[in-house]
Every structure is written in C-alpha cells, then in structure tokens.
Amino acid sequence: MPGSCCAGAADLTEKGAMLAAAQAGRFAELPIFDRAAECMPREQLRALQLEKLQRQVAYTYRNVPHYRAAMDELGVSPEDIRTLDDVRRLPFTDKTALRDTYPYGLFAVGLEDIIELHASSGTTGKPIVVGYTRDDMDVWSDCIARLVQMAGVVPGDIAQMAFGYGMFTGGFGLHYGLQKLGCAMIPAGSGNTERHISMIGDYGTTVLIATPSYAMHICEVGERMGFDWERSTLRVGLFGGEPCPPALKAEIESRMHIVCTDNYGLTEVMGPGVSGECLASRDQQHIAEDHFLWEVVDPETGEPVAEGEVGELVLTPLDKQGIPVLRYRTHDLTRVTCEPCACGRTHARMDKVRVRSDDMLIIRGTNVFPSQIEDVLAGIDEVTPHYHIIVETVGGMDALTVETEVRPDKMTDSFEQMDAMRRRIAEKLKGALLVGVNVRLVEPGGIERTMGKAKHIDDMRAR
Ligand code: DLL
Numbered sequence: 001m002p003g004s005c006c007a008g009a010a011d012l013t014e015k016g017a018m019l020a021a022a023q024a025g026r027f028a029e030l031p032i033f034d035r036a037a038e039c040m041p042r043e044q045l046r047a048l049q050l051e052k053l054q055r056q057v058a059y060t061y062r063n064v065p066h067y068r069a070a071m072d073e074l075g076v077s078p079e080d081i082r083t084l085d086d087v088r089r090l091p092f093t094d095k096t097a098l099r100d101t102y103p104y105g106l107f108a109v110g111l112e113d114i115i116e117l118h119a120s121s122g123t124t125g126k127p128i129v130v131g132y133t134r135d136d137m138d139v140w141s142d143c144i145a146r147l148v149q150m151a152g153v154v155p156g157d158i159a160q161m162a163f164g165y166g167m168f169t170g171g172f173g174l175h176y177g178l179q180k181l182g183c184a185m186i187p188a189g190s191g192n193t194e195r196h197i198s199m200i201g202d203y204g205t206t207v208l209i210a211t212p213s214y215a216m217h218i219c220e221v222g223e224r225m226g227f228d229w230e231r232s233t234l235r236v237g238l239f240g241g242e243p244c245p246p247a248l249k250a251e252i253e254s255r256m257h258i259v260c261t262d263n264y265g266l267t268e269v270m271g272p273g274v275s276g277e278c279l280a281s282r283d284q285q286h287i288a289e290d291h292f293l294w295e296v297v298d299p300e301t302g303e304p305v306a307e308g309e310v311g312e313l314v315l316t317p318l319d320k321q322g323i324p325v326l327r328y329r330t331h332d333l334t335r336v337t338c339e340p341c342a343c344g345r346t347h348a349r350m351d352k353v354r355v356r357s358d359d360m361l362i363i364r365g366t367n368v369f370p371s372q373i374e375d376v377l378a379g380i381d382e383v384t385p386h387y388h389i390i391v392e393t394v395g396g397m398d399a400l401t402v403e404t405e406v407r408p409d410k411m412t413d414s415f416e417q418m419d420a421m422r423r424r425i426a427e428k429l430k431g432a433l434l435v436g437v438n439v440r441l442v443e444p445g446g447i448e449r450t451m452g453k454a455k456h457i458d459d460m461r462a463r
Contacts, residue, residue, distance in 0.1 A: 144177020147276025169271025
C-alpha cells in the first residue's frame with residue numbers, strides 16, 4: 001500500500017521555505033503566529049502579566065464565593081496584589097476544590113455566557129467540569145494556533161485528529177486552533193486505527209494529532225498493513241496529553257519519518273495550549289506567558305524553589321472568564337528557564353514533563369518513578385517502548401512486576417535464551433531502582449495498546 005496520494009498539499013511555497021529554514025537551523029526565519037505577543041520584551045511581558053493578574057484576582061474574588069472565602073481566610077484582598085511576587089499571598093487550588101464544587105460551583109459566570117463545556121475523565125472520583133465563554137474560546141484557539149505553528153505546522157496543512165472529540169479537551173481544543181491557523185481539519189477522532197491509516201494515504205494528511213502512545217500504535221498498525229510511512233505525506237506529529245519519553249519520540253520519528261512534537265496542558269487551566277515545543281528547542285516547551293503565570297514550588301512545602309530548579313508547576317490563568325483558577329497545583333514536575341531561545345520567542349520554556357509528584361510508587365520503602373523504569377527499558381534494544389507495571393502485596397510485602405514486550409526479531413524458541421534476557425533486564429532494573437523487580441517478557445503486541453492516554457501502572461495495593 002503506497003503511503004501517499006495527494007501531491008500538491010505538501011509543496012506549498014510557505015511550507016517549502018519553512019522546511020528549508022528549519023533544516024538549515026535558521027529558526028529565527030520561521031513564521032510566528034502572534035509575533036507581538038510571543039516575542040514581547042520580557043519587561044513588557046512582566047508588566048502585562050501584573051496588570052492581568054490584578055484584574056483576574058479582582059474578577060475572581062468578586063464572582064466566585066469559594067475564592068472570596070479562601071482569600072478572606074488568608075486575610076488577603078485583591079488590592080494586596082501589587083507585584084507579581086504577591087501571587088504567593090493567594091490560596092492554592094487543587095483538584096479537590098473543583099470536585100467538591102461539582103459541576104458548576106467555581107464558575108464565575110452564568111451558564112447563559114458559557115458556549116462549551118469539557119470535563120476530565122473522572123476515573124478517580126467525580127469529573128472536573130470546565131466551561132468556556134466566547135472570549136475563553138478565542139484565547140484557547142489562539143494559544144493552540146501559536147503552538148502548532150511553533151511545531152512547524154503552516155496554513156494549508158491537512159490535519160488529522162486522533163484525539164477523542166468527547167468531553168476530553170484534547171480533541172476540540174486542538175481542532176479550533178488548527179482551523180484558526182488555516183489548516184484543513186479531518187475530524188477522524190480516536191479509534192478505528194486502520195481507517196486512520198487509509199485516510200492518511202487517501203487524503204494526503206500532513207499533520208497527525210494524537211497521544212504519543214496512540215501514535216506509536218498507528219505506526220505499528222500501518223506497518224502491518226504495509227503502509228509506506230517514508231513515502232507518506234505526513235510531516236508533523238502534534239503529540240500531548242501524556243509524557244512522551246525521548247526513546248518513544250525517537251522511535252516514532254524514525255519509523256513514521258515525521259517530526260514529532262509535544263505540547264502540554266491540563267483541563268483545569270484550559271486544556272492543551274499552555275505550552276508547546278518550538279523547532280529550535282526540542283526538549284522544552286514555551287509557556288504562553290501572556291495568558292498563564294507560572295510558579296515552580298517544592299511539592300512538599302509549596303514554597304518556591306530556586307530559579308532553574310525542578311519542582312511542581314503551579315499555574316494561574318490570566319484571562320479566564322468561565323472558570324478562573326488561582327494557583328493551580330498541577331502535580332507535574334518540571335523546571336523553567338527564561339533564557340532567550342533561538343526561535344526569537346521570549347516566553348519562558350519549561351522542561352517536558354516526565355514525572356508527576358503523585359506518580360511515585362513506594363515499594364518496600366523505596367521511591368520508584370515509572371519514568372526510571374521507562375529509561376532503563378529504553379536502553380535495552382531487545383524490548384519495545386511498551387511496558388506495564390504491576391504492584392501487589394505478596395506475603396505481606398510489596399511486589400513490583402514489570403511487563404515488557406520483546407521486539408519480534410529478538411524472540412527465540414529457546415527458553416534458556418529468553419530466561420537469560422529476562423534476568424538481564426531484571427538486574428538492570430534492580431540496579432537503577434534499588435529494589436527487586438520481577439520481569440515478565442511479553443510477546444510482540446502483547447501489551448495492551450490504547451487510543452488515548454496509556455495506563456502504565458496497576459497498583460493492586462490500593463484496592
Ligand atoms: O491532557 C490536555 C491536553 C490534551 C494536553 C492534549 C495536550 C494535548 P488532562 O486530561 O486534564 O488534560 O490531563 C492533564 O496530563 O497535568 C499532565 O500530567 C499530563 N500531560 C498533558 N500533556 C502532557 C505532555 C490534557 N505533553 C495532565 N507531557 C497534565 C507530559 C502531559 N504530560
């Protein structure tokens with residue numbers, strides 16, 4: 001099955017020029033969606049942030065009883081916000097506040113002013129419901145248009161959506177922003193993977209939007225169907241919604257022959273659109289600082305960490321009307337730099353999120369992060385990036401099992417060889433995690449694939 005059909009879509013003049021500039025490392029020549037906002041001198045940006053913060057705090061205090069009560073309790077009023085550092089005087093917000101006020105308790109406007117609702121999945125309790133006014137939708141699509149252009153998408157691109165279009169913010173969020181930039185949207189949605197592949201071939205898709213784990217699955221299914229990724233029109237992957245470990249990214253890039261980019265966001269503060277990677281800075285993401293004030297705090301104490309140190313990202317959206325949020329604790333660990341970027345944007349860059357503060361497993365007293373396991377497996381060429389972690393109580397003790405999938409060309413019928421491979425992997429994991437690990441080797445394709453966010457951990461102890 002050939003990988004391309006529609007000539008023409010891929011050779012727009014702007015796209016050609018852009019590709020040439022990107023390949024030559026002339027990042028400053030690449031188009032910028034909103035140059036005035038994205039390249040604003042930092043001093044001016046800080047002044048704008050302060051003005052917006054003061055307005056947003058006053059608006060929130062006036063319209064959301066929860067925040068009025070929380071600020072009154074702390075003895076802080078909107079007039080106390082005189083500098084950006086005064087943000088620290090405000091109360092934090094976490095998921096609990098949103099859950100306890102389900103569904104509309106934190107809305108600042110009546111439903112007559114809301115034009116769209118979204119919600120988090122609610123797998124661990126009540127879902128979190130967010131509402132957007134028309135202005136919120138404009139800001140949202142603007143933020144997305146910026147980040148997709150940062151990732152190398154240009155007007156005229158044909159963008160195929162593989163996020164779900166339901167209550168998840170990923171589908172519609174990216175959809176509106178890509179349209180705003182001038183792309184043709186193919187609203188395929190998640191699932192029906194073979195149809196996705198046929199569509200890429202038939203419609204000349206140039207941009208794929210998916211979680212990285214679903215993109216990997218699309219890649220594998222395409223290979224099985226005999227789809228020629230190298231000859232396909234697909235050029236850019238817009239991935240997000242979950243961490244994209246470097247090894248997974250490298251694997252998708254080399255097998256699908258695309259540039260795989262990563263964008264970040266969360267339902268509570270907007271959805272996708274908080275930050276995105278530019279072509280000059282592939283390990284980091286520019287935060288849309290004119291719309292979000294960021295802090296990085298110690299997850300234990302809530303106090304700011306030293307500049308450039310890793311901590312928990314805390315976000316205050318500066319323009320939200322529907323459901324304003326003050327100092328949202330994301331639980332995502334990262335660090336932020338304000339150093340200039342070769343692309344010319346002045347907005348700060350955050351390291352890509354690999355770890356959440358609430359991701360940590362405590363196994364027999366030792367702290368284990370799934371990203372550590374991912375990194376060990378990434379260094380072993382016999383296994384694929386697919387893995388699954390099971391934690392159980394066996395004989396009153398924590399037991400950690402890692403299921404890892406063997407690459408087809410590394411499978412053998414010899415029990416001894418497979419067992420030696422299993423023991424070698426277990427040793428490597430033990431060396432890195434400092435805790436004993438059972439390794440279970442799984443046949444190619446044996447780890448369940450997902451069409452959304454991958455679920456890597458089954459902690460049976462919690463049940
Ligand atoms: O996942 C929003 C989104 C959709 C972002 C599509 C990008 C693309 P939630 O379902 O509320 O919202 O999940 C938010 O997912 O706190 C992170 O832990 C994680 N996350 C989202 N994007 C990334 C990313 C959407 N690029 C939670 N890298 C966040 C790492 C991510 N983690």
